[in-house]
Amino acid sequence: MTAPTRGQRKPVVLLRPVPGDTVIHRMWAGTKLLSVAGIGVLLTFYPGWAPIAAVGVLVLVTARLAHIPRGALPSIPFFLWILIVLGGALAALAGGSPFIDIGSVQIGLGGLLNYLRITALAIVLLGLGALVSWTTNIADIAPAVATLGRPLRVLRVPVHDWAVTIALALRAFPMLIDEFRTLYAAHRLRPVEPAETFRARRRQRVANLVDLLAAAVTVALRRGDEMGDAITARGGAGQFSAAPSGPRARDWIAFAVLVLVCGTALALELTVLPTSLPRR
Amino acid sequence: MTAIPPATTPRRGLTPGELAQAAVMAALCAATAIIAVVVPFAAGLSVLGTVPMGLLAYRYRLRVLLAATVAAGIIAFLIAGMGGLMTVVDCAYIGGLTGVIKRRGRGTAMAFGASIVAGALFGAAAVVALSVLSRLRNLVFDSLTASIEGLAKVLERIPVLDVAAEPLRTTVATMLDYWPLLMLVLGIFTISSISMVGWWALSRILARLLGVPDVHKLDADEADDSAAIAPVPARLTDVRFRYPGIDHDALGPVSMELQPGEHVAVTGPNGSGKTTLMLMLAGRQPTSGSIERAGAVGLGRIGGTAVVMQHPESQVLGTRVADDVVWGLPVGATADVERLLAEVGLDGLAERDTGGLSGGELQRLAVAAALARDPSLLIADEVTSMVDQQGRDTLMNVLSGLTDHHDMSLVHITHYNDEADSADRTVQLSGNGGTADNTDMVQTSAVPVSDAAATHHGAPVLELTGVGHEYASGTPWAKTALRDITFTVNEGDGVLVHGLNGSGKSTLAWIMAGLTVPTYGACLLDGVPVSQQVGAVAISFQAARLQLMRSTVGHEIASAAGFSRHDNDRISGALEMVGLDAALAQRRIDQLSGGQMRRVVLAGLLARSPRALILDEPLAGLDAASQRGLLRLLEDLRHNNGLTVVVISHDFTGLENLCPRTLHLHRGELALAPTTAGGAR
Numbered sequence: 004m005t006a007p008t009r010g011q012r013k014p015v016v017l018l019r020p021v022p023g024d025t026v027i028h029r030m031w032a033g034t035k036l037l038s039v040a041g042i043g044v045l046l047t048f049y050p051g052w053a054p055i056a057a058v059g060v061l062v063l064v065t066a067r068l069a070h071i072p073r074g075a076l077p078s079i080p081f082f083l084w085i086l087i088v089l090g091g092a093l094a095a096l097a098g099g100s101p102f103i104d105i106g107s108v109q110i111g112l113g114g115l116l117n118y119l120r121i122t123a124l125a126i127v128l129l130g131l132g133a134l135v136s137w138t139t140n141i142a143d144i145a146p147a148v149a150t151l152g153r154p155l156r157v158l159r160v161p162v163h164d165w166a167v168t169i170a171l172a173l174r175a176f177p178m179l180i181d182e183f184r185t186l187y188a189a190h191r192l193r194p195v196e197p198a199e200t201f202r203a204r205r206r207q208r209v210a211n212l213v214d215l216l217a218a219a220v221t222v223a224l225r226r227g228d229e230m231g232d233a234i235t236a237r238g239g240a241g242q243f244s245a246a247p248s249g250p251r252a253r254d255w256i257a258f259a260v261l262v263l264v265c266g267t268a269l270a271l272e273l274t275v276l277p278t279s280l281p282r283r
Numbered sequence: 284m285t286a287i288p289p290a291t292t293p294r295r296g297l298t299p300g301e302l303a304q305a306a307v308m309a310a311l312c313a314a315t316a317i318i319a320v321v322v323p324f325a326a327g328l329s330v331l332g333t334v335p336m337g338l339l340a341y342r343y344r345l346r347v348l349l350a351a352t353v354a355a356g357i358i359a360f361l362i363a364g365m366g367g368l369m370t371v372v373d374c375a376y377i378g379g380l381t382g383v384i385k386r387r388g389r390g391t392a393m394a395f396g397a398s399i400v401a402g403a404l405f406g407a408a409a410v411v412a413l414s415v416l417s418r419l420r421n422l423v424f425d426s427l428t429a430s431i432e433g434l435a436k437v438l439e440r441i442p443v444l445d446v447a448a449e450p451l452r453t454t455v456a457t458m459l460d461y462w463p464l465l466m467l468v469l470g471i472f473t474i475s476s477i478s479m480v481g482w483w484a485l486s487r488i489l490a491r492l493l494g495v496p497d498v499h500k501l502d503a504d505e506a507d508d509s510a511a512i513a514p515v516p517a518r519l520t521d522v523r524f525r526y527p528g529i530d531h532d533a534l535g536p537v538s539m540e541l542q543p544g545e546h547v548a549v550t551g552p553n554g555s556g557k558t559t560l561m562l563m564l565a566g567r568q569p570t571s572g573s574i575e576r577a578g579a580v581g582l583g584r585i586g587g588t589a590v591v592m593q594h595p596e597s598q599v600l601g602t603r604v605a606d607d608v609v610w611g612l613p614v615g616a617t618a619d620v621e622r623l624l625a626e627v628g629l630d631g632l633a634e635r636d637t638g639g640l641s642g643g644e645l646q647r648l649a650v651a652a653a654l655a656r657d658p659s660l661l662i663a664d665e666v667t668s669m670v671d672q673q674g675r676d677t678l679m680n681v682l683s684g685l686t687d688h689h690d691m692s693l694v695h696i697t698h699y700n701d702e703a704d705s706a707d708r709t710v711q712l713s714g715n716g717g718t719a720d721n722t723d724m725v726q727t728s729a730v731p732v733s734d735a736a737a738t739h740h741g742a743p744v745l746e747l748t749g750v751g752h753e754y755a756s757g758t759p760w761a762k763t764a765l766r767d768i769t770f771t772v773n774e775g776d777g778v779l780v781h782g783l784n785g786s787g788k789s790t791l792a793w794i795m796a797g798l799t800v801p802t803y804g805a806c807l808l809d810g811v812p813v814s815q816q817v818g819a820v821a822i823s824f825q826a827a828r829l830q831l832m833r834s835t836v837g838h839e840i841a842s843a844a845g846f847s848r849h850d851n852d853r854i855s856g857a858l859e860m861v862g863l864d865a866a867l868a869q870r871r872i873d874q875l876s877g878g879q880m881r882r883v884v885l886a887g888l889l890a891r892s893p894r895a896l897i898l899d900e901p902l903a904g905l906d907a908a909s910q911r912g913l914l915r916l917l918e919d920l921r922h923n924n925g926l927t928v929v930v931i932s933h934d935f936t937g938l939e940n941l942c943p944r945t946l947h948l949h950r951g952e953l954a955l956a957p958t959t960a961g962g963a964r
Contacts, residue, residue, distance in 0.1 A: 017317075017362055021759045043365065050422050074758045080323060093433030094426065114429030121426045132364035142603035142636070144357065161346065164297045165353045171306030172313070172354040174602050177638055179310050182829060188798045189830040192818050194845035194891065214832040216331055216484065217491040219311065220338065221873070222829065224492070227300075227307035228499035229597035234299035235501040236565075236590040237600070237611030237652065238583025245605035245620055245633070279418040 018176065021137045026253060027069035028138050033147035034254040035135045038261050042131060045265055046124060049272050051279035055123050057268035061261070062130040069138045087122065094118035120278070145170035146248035167240045175226060182222050190215060297347060300499060305347045308335035309355035312378075313362075316355070316370035320363040332374035333381065333481030334488055340382025341489070348379050376401065377474065381482045385489070391482065398478035399471055406470025410463045424459050431455045491834055495873050500558065501565055501582070501590065512587045513578030514660040515692045517541045517564070522572035524559050534559035536572060539710055541694065543659065546686045548703035549696045551712030553876075553906035557696045560712065561664045564694060565590055581659075583611060589653035593665045593904075595645035599652075604640075605633040608652050618655040626688070627651045627681050641784035643674020647681055654689070661685065662694045667702065668904060671783050671933030679705065698906055741774030744895050744927050745795055745813070745820070749804035752790050756802055764790040765801070765951045772895060775925045777941050782948030783933055791948065792899050792931045796822035808894060821893035825900040827880040828872075836875070836883055837868035843887025857890040858883075862916050878909030882916075889920070895927040902934060910937065917941050 042058055099113025145166045152162035198204040312332045319329035339348045352375035359367030380401050384394045413420045438448040458465050523535035534556030551557050566580035581587020601607030608620045624630050627647040646666050653661055667675045683705040686693050703709045752765040764787040772778055782788040793799040794806050797813035806813050824830055833839040840857050841848040855865035861882040902910045918941050920926045930942050947954040
């Protein structure tokens, strides 16, 4: 076979776990969701270097355990690199404490450090979310939400309805994406309508957008009607998962590790390495 | 779209229809939010996410919107992280607001006022959040200050712009000093402007949706738990049914009996009321006549009535095979999943994702789910019409064995003659509507022998050399769809590309139309890669509705063909070419039948005189008369106008004249001889 055609960007693969059957893949989906939520709360309250680094290490170790290959990472467009470097350069110019002396030149690292910290925070949070979608079968999400939300039933929160909606939305999502691909392809096949003035072009673009959106909504409505029929044919919503959903021994170990790592990082942040307090 | 259901229904939980619409709109909103977050410079698209949410708030109760928000939020979070979740929440907040105002029938002024208040509340919430998250606030503000300081330092070095440096510093510093006020103003500004765009879009969309028919058919059984469930034996006496607002009966008069353990086939052309009869049996009240049953219908209940319908993908509700079998069973009920799957020939697939199943497998799975309820009556409504030949045979084997192994009656509605043969008896519906002459049935035909030796003298149009395609190339999800495909389509050719589900035939169609760039090899149109001339090769997709974007037939054809929408002569000409009446130009797209939709798509495509026409499953879902008419039209166009035609299909019936040459695609490769299940490789 000839060499692959060049210039194709890596496509984004949605909602499909990286093939494999590692300890992370087998972990209960609820554990993963709770961990991400817990870490998210920790990092939004204490975005210091110690917690960011601790979570970063956790992400890397988990990715290793789950055998995530480098190919799973989406490719980052070139201009994003430029933006990141440009942002760093501007922040570095700002200076500020702490200062280091190189020879006779004193350089303030404050701005750069802040920039690096906020970038690291964003990357770590993205990595966390990516890990969940790379290792979780989507069929496990809704049952886990139902189990996790069970305490909320006391407050008359319709957790079961929500879990069913999540399960159905996850089922409908790939089908809708497929239909949108076709819709967009059909749009590409059409000739560009001639428009002389800027206003005419703009009006045309708006009309096209409304048409595409109306077609998308029509498709979705139809899909919803058919799905509603299928639910009615099954006598309404009841069970939606054949396997029981709950934590097992490995999940408690994972929780223990998580609490230990995050607790240590938080303790460091609050005592010896406070980096998220105002520096003024 | 139907009338708006009352905002407060006595039921507390979500009804099946509400659940389904919430789920679908959640998926739509999540998709928009994800694109807005993930694709660079597409953030503006997030505004469109307000439309599905607004629609939900307009049509249903608030708890439906809430369920959709939770579902969309979780999906967006799984794919796009926190940004996706926040986008969904914003869309639901704004969409919900506009939808409720729209439902109350208020105008733009009211919407604007409400959005200001909503914006202020949003800003206040942001202020509270940032006050609590003081460390995060410091980090963000410090980084922002640093970037501005850096920018100011750069500006100071540039001769003309140096004056701007100091004002920039002070302005930003002042703004950050008064950050709560800034947040409030920002909240009001963004929420009200997005609301106004969302309001405008929702109004436009709602106006367009007026003609969309509600295709939902089944209504939930009136929960009458006291009555014993026994749908058979049933006796129908002079049953007629007329849909509200229609001037003729959709069904009847029909009289028939249904005994326990019977396998009854119901046949008849489109429009004869086959599906309406299914509705009657599934519990809907007839307009006149009577239905006597031994007990309650018990739709979807254990021991009651089970229904399997036409569209394979919509029948299956679980994302994993085993989950789908138990889907909807009452809590506490158990089902022997392995045994049920074995009965329909899906043993060992319990852990598979339903997304990877073929149409035939999906339908068998739906039958397994129906059997999990141990039904007394199973109604199969045109279950094979969207399934390939091999899948159809397997599915028919499963269905015809059911009444022997189970204590149940089977009503099989079909428009295939040979499928009716396995039944104990056949009920023929003639239909007294407008389609009474349309009574012939679809025949299925055997696989023809490959005729690669046929000679063609036309100049080559499409040349494929060593074409291979791999999806998600370079990732762990890589999947090869096509391998080393080489063939040529000549001017005036008629080629049938035949293959089963998953053979890569749709990928091949997309490559030939230039919509997909193949990973390996080249697909040339007149010597130039076809992907550089999208539109030169026309393609008609299987789902014709997706290809019709404008609201009326005339506008649609004008837009697809590139003429002015006022050019009535050319529009009529295009309609005539596909055998449609010119008066149809005024018709709304959503009022067309399946066959008419396909012809309108063809009219738009052919009006551009394409170099070749690719048809993906052109006959799927059409009844016998529409199939024959469409085939005759295509044959005429090929013979008289020299149109080059490539048909992609899993069926052969009637295509011999249109496509003298057949290529067999098997697991992504061209096979020399016809292959059957588990064949060559």
